[in-house]
Amino acid sequence: MERDALLYTFANPQGGSAVADRLAAANLTSLQRIEVLAAIDAALSEAFYTLLRALDGSASLGGCQQAFKLNGEGGEIIADGDGRLEAAAWETFYGSGG
Structure with missing residues (x-):
């Protein structure tokens, strides 16, 4: 959802973002605008996917690779380096959910 919200803000000439201003x-x-927005969409997907993989311990972030334990507001474990976060991120960004 955050990726989609950012893409919408970037694509909206009245969005108030630096990206929207540069595109305008x-x-x-x-056709060029469509292609540039498609490239931005792909870049956002790759960036979010890499960040989520890094939190799960399956990718390096800033030259450091380690797994993090993430808990939800209710204390439930969201990720603890077991690959669940990476799998969910893959499905969200590149699978049938993407």
Whole structure:
């Protein structure tokens, strides 16, 4: 949801983001704008996926690779390096849910 919200903000000329301002200033054709937004969408997906993998311990973040234990507000374990977070992230960004 956060990726989609960011993409919407970036694509909206009145979104108030630096990305939206730069896209407007580029004076792109409709086709160019579609392609640039598709590239931004892919970049956001890859960035979010990498961050989630890093939290799960299956990717390096800033040159350091370690698993983190993440708990929800109710104390339930969301991730503890067992691959659940990586699997859910893959499905969200690249599987049938993406």
